[in-house]
Structures are given as structure tokens and as C-alpha cells.
Amino acid sequence: MFSRKSTLAALLAIAMPGAYAQQKTDVPVYLDDSQPITKRVADALSRMTLEEKIAMIHAQSKFSSPGVPRLGIPENWTTDGPHGIRPEVLWDEWSQAGWTNDSCIAFPALTCLAATWNKDMALLYGTSIGEEARYRNKNILLGPGVNMYRTPLNGRNFEYMGEDPFLAGKMVVPYIKGVQSNGVAACVKHFALNNQETERHGVNVNVDDRTLYEIYLPAFKAAVQEGQAWAIMGSYNKYKGEHCCHNQYLLNDILRKEWGFEGVVVSDWGGVHDTRQAIFNGLDMEFGSWTNGLSWGKSNAYDAYYLAKPYQHLIQTGEVGTKELDEKVSRILRLSFLTTMNKNRPFGSFGTEAHALAGRRIATEGIVLLQNKNNVLPLQVGSVKKIAVIGENALKMMTVGGGSSSLKARYEVSPLDGLKKRIGTQAEIVFARGYVGDASGNYNGVVTGQNLAEKRSKAELLEEARTVAKNADVVIFIGGLNKSDFQDSEGNDRKSLGLPYGQDTVIRELAKVNKNLVVVNISGNAVAMPWANEVAGIVQGWFLGTETGNALAAVLTGDVNPSGKLPFSFPVKLEDVAAHAKGEFPGTKEETYNEGIFTGYRWHEKQQIKPLFAFGYGLSYTTFQYGKVTADKKSITAADSISFAVTVKNTGKRAGAETVQLYISDVKSSVPRPVKELKGFEKISLEPGEEKTVRFTIGKNALSFFDTAKHDWVAEAGEFEAVIGASSADVKSKVAFTLQ
Known part of the structure; x- marks a missing residue:
């Protein structure tokens, strides 16, 4: 002692x-x-009592767990979420703590980050949000999320990075490194197979190993092995009949043994269900369990957690040993030495202009121009005299709501205000609501202060919108989804692919009275667009955070040339989505992934289904010309690498950025394989007339599939093709090569 x-x-x-x-x-x-940290951990562990060890592995409040005050080891403080630092709540309640200095910068949703296809933006995002978390003295950031986009009905898709495991894996790594450069652990979530909100606490996911390893695990593996994430959060659902927060196969066999993960596994809040499974199946820290210690007559409900007194009792009665406990505590101590015990940890910064501008830059790079007939965009400010802005999402705050990613933002610029600020007196801007969606404006005690109550009927609102649109030079309809229940929100899935609140009718009526109609879709999910051929322009706007209005205005007016590309496919109808064509979604007790590896564009290409907008698609205000792709060799062995080169030229009159995409096709395989799979991408900026050469180098890994019999990755000898595209559907050229 x-x-x-x-x-x-x-x-x-x-x-x-x-x-x-x-x-x-x-x-x-x-x-x-x-x-060395290993020595420091061993020394600290040797000095701890059983009670101190047990205390460290479970919560003491809604968002914190104890340290060891006797040894000077600080508490661990977690925070939501992936898009901004959650406001403070009371110690034992979800209610607001009433702080006046916890208003954060809200960053764009992760779907927007993925749509940048820019690893530098992921690093900027992670560094910025990591600084905000550090300033608030949080040492575990509960994010980012990298669950795959399996269906557009998943309520939490907006928190994730799209449908392709390669894209998500490449984007998550710099995000993690940025966060952790601040001495804050990135806690990558939700591991794994968390693809629905319906019955999320009990549904058992059935998926074959090949699909698991090829689609649903690669981004997590990249986070662990390339990003060196210090923490992973388990998911609510079951897999192989065990909850994923204490799942032998996922946490012990794959995460720790196969991938060598040395970090901390954190439960999702209320994701723990069994003490013995929590002891032996890989969980380290338990939060938010639905136990009530007060019914025991105890003063502290947290003593009733599965990894609290029940665990201690099993040790004291000799039913279990302390090996697993020491392993858990050792991993938590390691995290402490990397974060709160790191004397070189920077101080961070919070709510700054620099962070707001970083968020705006990410937002403008992620906005996707989907359609631009007759060059209706960019708005010709100075020539256009009257602009009609229509739609509730033009003014509704989107930083509040959506579940655990709900924020108390320092400010939020609405699309309407952003346009007014940018255009000023150069044109008249007239607003009409058009439809009523959700007039509420509060979540967990954070109140927007907006009064969106509406007494007028649907007919009156539509007539006003038609009149305003008819008398305008250009109409900007800003609608889509919001973060209300059954939309882009935690807790429940969407009920349909269509736009809510009768927006399709409003859009079609506006198209009848003004041909210069641009639809801006604010959402984190694909939506049906039965009116797509009737409107001039379509813009995918995402949830863009604090600087929403300024970012949208910059793209709509051409101050920024759009360069975003879709991180997931937009289907024409729900039946074009594999999860719905091959089974029933959502499952209640069981959900079987009958589509296997054929998700997103893989399914569309296999079935020759034309999507509304393809994965990787996005337009620009300039044009790009691709040369023919070449390879540096015609044949390689499994030990070799092969490089491809393609030239891209800006043939328009504006500077712009283009994302060049490399897909690999296995021409003949012993197992079913996708027509092609993304295996490389590079975003380049080009001045008018400028040409650059983009190079990709791949090896055996990019050619392999997961062989379930061998439980290993296999690359079969034979013919392959390297496919260069501006999207999965826009192939520019191919080159063949052979694997010996």
C-alpha cells in the first residue's frame, strides 16, 4: 500500500x-x-483492490465511470455523438443539466462526410470534433459509426458512412486518427450488424460468414488495424443468439484474436443482459443497464449492474476467478494512460469559428448535385430577380432530434437564412411553407425555440406555394426527411421510401407552374422521387449541422462547385433493394440477410436494375474527360502488386473536383461475386483545362473473397479487370490483367 x-x-x-x-x-x-504503457498498466493494476477494479468496469452516472481516486487515476467521461458533443445531462437522468456553456458546433452527419469521398475531410472532421470533446474533458467519443447501409429504411443510416465497406473503411481511419490526436478515444460503433432499429434490443441477425467478412466487418477491421481505435462499442442486436455487447464470436474470436484489438469494448447503453456472458465474452465497460438497484434497498442503482455487485459476488464466492476482471481493468487503464493520464494531451477548443468553418467546408464538399437540366444551377445571382424558397425544411432546425446524436448547437443557419445572407439585395427571396411536417422542436430537454405551429389547411398552404412559385424566376423547394420519429432517427425505422407529409404532391404542383424548379432533399437516406423527370434540378443536401444554410447557399449560387458523390444508391422503388426483394424487413425476432454479399450497387448490377441514382454518382458545374486506363503489367502473382493510371482533364470553364473510382471485376470465379467492387478512389482538383494523372496500386487483397471453408481470404488465379468510373454506373474504361 x-x-x-x-x-x-x-x-x-x-x-x-x-x-x-x-x-x-x-x-x-x-x-x-x-x-512503456504495459508496465504502467501492470503496476497500477497491482495496487488496486477488488472493489476498485469492479468499480472501474461499470458506470457511476449516465455518462461516466469511476477512476481510482486513491491512486490519482481520473474518471472516464464519455459523450455522444459522432456529429457533435452532446449537452450535459443530470448525473442520474437524461434531463438537461442546465449548463449555459455546453453549446457545441454541430458538424454534418456522417453520410455527408462519406459523400465527400475525401480522406482529408475525414481527418479535419475527426480533429475538429476531437478538440471539442477534449475541451469538455471527455475522453471517450461515442463514434464514429460504420454500420453498412443495407436498406434506406434504417432510421440510423444518417449516422453511418454508406453502403460500401471499402469507402467506409477508408473514411473512418483518418477520422479516428484526428479524434485520438487530441487524447480522446474514438469508440467506433455499433459492432456489429446493427442495420435496423425495429426490435433492436432483441432481434437476432442471421448472416453467413462470407457476407459478414466481406460486407459488414471490413470498416471495423480498418478502424482497429489501420485507425488503431482505442475503443469499440457493441451493438444492441443479437448474433448467433448472443447479444453483441457480450458476443463470443464477434468480440473474442474476431475482434481480439483475429484482429489483435487491444482497446476497450464499451456496451451500448442498456446493451448488457447477462453477468456471465459479460464476464467471459469480451465486454470491458458497462453503461446504461436497465437495472434498479434501489429495489434492493441500495443507495446506488449502479451497484446492480451486471458487472457490478453480481460480478463481485461471483468472485467472492469462488464461482469465477479474477483473470477476466484483470484483463478488463488493464484495458481500461491503458485507455486512461492514452487519454486522461497523458500529460501531453492538448487542451482542445470548443464552439470556435474555426470548427464552424471546418464543418462548412465538409458540408460543401459532401453536397451532391444529382440533376441539373438546362443548367438551372448555379443560380445566376444578379440576373435572377425573384427566387421562391418553399418547404418546411428551409427553416426547420435539424441539429435537435434524431436520438443520441441530438445536439444543443451554438447556432444553426437555416437554408432560408443562408440564401438571404448570400444573395442579399441582389434578388427578392419569397418564402412559402408548402407543407407541415413536424412543428415540434425539442428533444431530451433541448428546445429549438422555433414556433412552427400552423393553422392553415393543406389546400391553403399548397395554393400559397403555387402562387409564389408561379411569380418567381427560380423555385428552390427544400424538403425531404427530418429527425422526427420514424424518419432519420434512432429508435424506429422509416415506414416507407416515399417522402412524408404529402411533399410529392407539392413538388408536382410546383413543377406545373414553374419549369425552373430545384428540389433540395435534406435527408440521411435515399427517398423515392417519382417527380424526378418533372423538375429541373435535384440536390442531395444531407443534415449539414451548424453551417447548413451557408453551405447550401454556397453550392446553389456556385461559390463552391459541387463535388460530392453518393455513398449509397438511390433505388427507384423499395422492391429494388435486395433486403426487401429477398426477404422481409424489418425482422422482429429474426432477421436473415438472404441477399448475402449483394447489397447496394452489387445487387443492382447483379440483377441489372437501373437505380434512380447510382452509388458514387454526382454532377459538377464543370465537365471532366477521362483518358484510357493503363496497367503497368499484364500479369501478376499473389505476392505482386499492380498499378493503374488514368488521366482526367477539366474540359469546362470552372475549377472543380472529381472523384476517380477504381472497381475490380473477377471475370470468372468459382463462387458468385459482384460484377465489380470498389477498391480505390481519389479526389482531385482541376483548374479549367488542367489535366492530372491518377494512379492506383492494388495487391492480392483487392482480388480476394472470403472462403468460409478455409476461413480465410482467397484470390483465385485467372482473369480480372480494372474498371475506372465516375460512378458505379458510369464506366469510363477498363483494362484486363491476369493473376497467376
């Missing part, structure tokens, strides 16, 4: 590391940051 003198020394080393440096010879190993 420590003497009083050594305990004081330990605490001084935390509070004043510089002042204490001259006495470093007296510093215990765990406090000596010159020692």
Missing part, C-alpha cells in the same frame, strides 16, 4: 507534472510516462 507521502506524490504528479518532474525517481511506475 502507498504511504501518505507517496499518495500525495502521486496526486501531485497528476496535478502538476512539470513541478514534480525533478522528483521523478520517486514516481511509481504507473505514474512515470517514460515507462
Whole structure:
């Protein structure tokens, strides 16, 4: 045990590391940051009591877990979410704590980040949000999310990075590195197979190993092995009959043994259901369990958690040993030494202009121009005299709501205000609501302050919109989804692919009175667009955060040339989605992934279904010309790599950015394979007339499929093609090569 003198020394080393440096010879190993973390962890662990160890592995409040005050080891503080730092809540309740200094910068949703197809934007995002978390003294950020987009009805798709595992994997790595550069752990979620909100706490997912490894695990593997994530969050659902927060196959066999994960596995809030499974099946930290310790007559409900008194009792009665406990605590201590115990940890910054501008830059790069007939966009500011802006989403705040990613933003610029600010007196802007969606404006006690109550009838609103549109030079309809229940929101899935609140009718009526109609769809999911041929322009706007209005205005007016590409396919109808064509979604007790590896564009190409808008698709205000792709060799062995090169030229009159996409096709295989799969992408900026050469290098991994019999990745000898595209459906050229 420590003497009083050594305990004081330990605490001084935390509070004043510089002042204490001259006495470093007296510093215990765990406090000596010159020692390897493994030694520091072992030393700290050896000094802890059983009670202190048990305390560290479960919550003490809604969002925190204890440290070891006696040893000067701080608490762990977690925070939602992937898009901004959640406002403070009361210790034991979800209700707001009433702080006046916890209003954050809201960043764009992760679907928007994925739509940038720009790894530099992912690094900027992670670094910025990591600074915000650090300033608020959080050391675990509950995000980012990389669950695959299986169906457009999943309520939480807006929090994830699209339908392709390669794209999500490449985008998540720099995000993690950016967050963790601030001494904040990225907690990548939700591991794994969390693809529906309906019955999410109990549904058992049935999926074959090949599909698991090829579609649903690669982004997590990249997060662990390339991003070196310090934490992973388990998901609510079951897999192989076990809840994923304590799942032997996912957490022990794959995450730890196969991938070598050294970090902490955190439960989702209320995701733990069994003490013994939690002990032995890979969980480290338990949060939010639905137990009521008060019914035991205890003063602390957290003592009733599965990894609290019940675990301690099993140890004290000799029913289980302490090996697993020591492993859990060791991993948590490692996280502490990387975060709260790191004296070189930066201080961060919060709610800054720099973060707002970073969010705006990400937003403008992620906005996708889907349709632009007769060059209706960009708006010719100065020539256009009257602009009609129609739709509730032009003014409704979107940072509040949606579940755990709901934020108390420092400010939020609406699309309407953004356009007014940008255009000023150069044109008259007239607004009409057009439809009523959700007039409410509060979530978990955060209130927008907007009064969206509406007494007029649907007919009156539609007539007003028609009149305003008829008398305008250009109409900008800003609609889509919102973050209300059964839309883009945690807890429930969408009920249909169509737009809610009768928006299809409004859009079609507007198209009848004005041919210069642009539809801006605000959503994190694909929506049906039965009116697509009737409107001039379509823009995918996402949930863009604090700088929403300024970002949209910049793209609509041409201050920024759009360069976003879709991170998931837009189907024409729900039956064109594999999960719906091959089975019933959502499952209640069981959900079987009958489509296997054929999700998203893989399914469309296999079935020769034309999507409304393809994966990887996005237009620009300029044009690009692709040369013919070439390979540096015609044949390779499994030990070799092969490089491809293609030139891209800006043939328009504006500077712009293009994302060049590399897909690989296995011409003949012993197992069913997709027509092609994304295996590389690069975003390049080009001035008018400028030409650049883009190069990709791949190896055996890009040619392999997962062989379930061998439980390993296999690349079969034979013919392959490298396919260069501007989207999955817009193939520019191909080159053949052979794997010996």
C-alpha cells in the first residue's frame, strides 16, 4: 500500500507534472510516462483492490465511470455523438443539466462526410470534433459509426458512412486518427450488424460468414488495424443468439484474436443482459443497464449492474476467478494512460469559428448535385430577380432530434437564412411553407425555440406555394426527411421510401407552374422521387449541422462547385433493394440477410436494375474527360502488386473536383461475386483545362473473397479487370490483367 507521502506524490504528479518532474525517481511506475504503457498498466493494476477494479468496469452516472481516486487515476467521461458533443445531462437522468456553456458546433452527419469521398475531410472532421470533446474533458467519443447501409429504411443510416465497406473503411481511419490526436478515444460503433432499429434490443441477425467478412466487418477491421481505435462499442442486436455487447464470436474470436484489438469494448447503453456472458465474452465497460438497484434497498442503482455487485459476488464466492476482471481493468487503464493520464494531451477548443468553418467546408464538399437540366444551377445571382424558397425544411432546425446524436448547437443557419445572407439585395427571396411536417422542436430537454405551429389547411398552404412559385424566376423547394420519429432517427425505422407529409404532391404542383424548379432533399437516406423527370434540378443536401444554410447557399449560387458523390444508391422503388426483394424487413425476432454479399450497387448490377441514382454518382458545374486506363503489367502473382493510371482533364470553364473510382471485376470465379467492387478512389482538383494523372496500386487483397471453408481470404488465379468510373454506373474504361 502507498504511504501518505507517496499518495500525495502521486496526486501531485497528476496535478502538476512539470513541478514534480525533478522528483521523478520517486514516481511509481504507473505514474512515470517514460515507462512503456504495459508496465504502467501492470503496476497500477497491482495496487488496486477488488472493489476498485469492479468499480472501474461499470458506470457511476449516465455518462461516466469511476477512476481510482486513491491512486490519482481520473474518471472516464464519455459523450455522444459522432456529429457533435452532446449537452450535459443530470448525473442520474437524461434531463438537461442546465449548463449555459455546453453549446457545441454541430458538424454534418456522417453520410455527408462519406459523400465527400475525401480522406482529408475525414481527418479535419475527426480533429475538429476531437478538440471539442477534449475541451469538455471527455475522453471517450461515442463514434464514429460504420454500420453498412443495407436498406434506406434504417432510421440510423444518417449516422453511418454508406453502403460500401471499402469507402467506409477508408473514411473512418483518418477520422479516428484526428479524434485520438487530441487524447480522446474514438469508440467506433455499433459492432456489429446493427442495420435496423425495429426490435433492436432483441432481434437476432442471421448472416453467413462470407457476407459478414466481406460486407459488414471490413470498416471495423480498418478502424482497429489501420485507425488503431482505442475503443469499440457493441451493438444492441443479437448474433448467433448472443447479444453483441457480450458476443463470443464477434468480440473474442474476431475482434481480439483475429484482429489483435487491444482497446476497450464499451456496451451500448442498456446493451448488457447477462453477468456471465459479460464476464467471459469480451465486454470491458458497462453503461446504461436497465437495472434498479434501489429495489434492493441500495443507495446506488449502479451497484446492480451486471458487472457490478453480481460480478463481485461471483468472485467472492469462488464461482469465477479474477483473470477476466484483470484483463478488463488493464484495458481500461491503458485507455486512461492514452487519454486522461497523458500529460501531453492538448487542451482542445470548443464552439470556435474555426470548427464552424471546418464543418462548412465538409458540408460543401459532401453536397451532391444529382440533376441539373438546362443548367438551372448555379443560380445566376444578379440576373435572377425573384427566387421562391418553399418547404418546411428551409427553416426547420435539424441539429435537435434524431436520438443520441441530438445536439444543443451554438447556432444553426437555416437554408432560408443562408440564401438571404448570400444573395442579399441582389434578388427578392419569397418564402412559402408548402407543407407541415413536424412543428415540434425539442428533444431530451433541448428546445429549438422555433414556433412552427400552423393553422392553415393543406389546400391553403399548397395554393400559397403555387402562387409564389408561379411569380418567381427560380423555385428552390427544400424538403425531404427530418429527425422526427420514424424518419432519420434512432429508435424506429422509416415506414416507407416515399417522402412524408404529402411533399410529392407539392413538388408536382410546383413543377406545373414553374419549369425552373430545384428540389433540395435534406435527408440521411435515399427517398423515392417519382417527380424526378418533372423538375429541373435535384440536390442531395444531407443534415449539414451548424453551417447548413451557408453551405447550401454556397453550392446553389456556385461559390463552391459541387463535388460530392453518393455513398449509397438511390433505388427507384423499395422492391429494388435486395433486403426487401429477398426477404422481409424489418425482422422482429429474426432477421436473415438472404441477399448475402449483394447489397447496394452489387445487387443492382447483379440483377441489372437501373437505380434512380447510382452509388458514387454526382454532377459538377464543370465537365471532366477521362483518358484510357493503363496497367503497368499484364500479369501478376499473389505476392505482386499492380498499378493503374488514368488521366482526367477539366474540359469546362470552372475549377472543380472529381472523384476517380477504381472497381475490380473477377471475370470468372468459382463462387458468385459482384460484377465489380470498389477498391480505390481519389479526389482531385482541376483548374479549367488542367489535366492530372491518377494512379492506383492494388495487391492480392483487392482480388480476394472470403472462403468460409478455409476461413480465410482467397484470390483465385485467372482473369480480372480494372474498371475506372465516375460512378458505379458510369464506366469510363477498363483494362484486363491476369493473376497467376
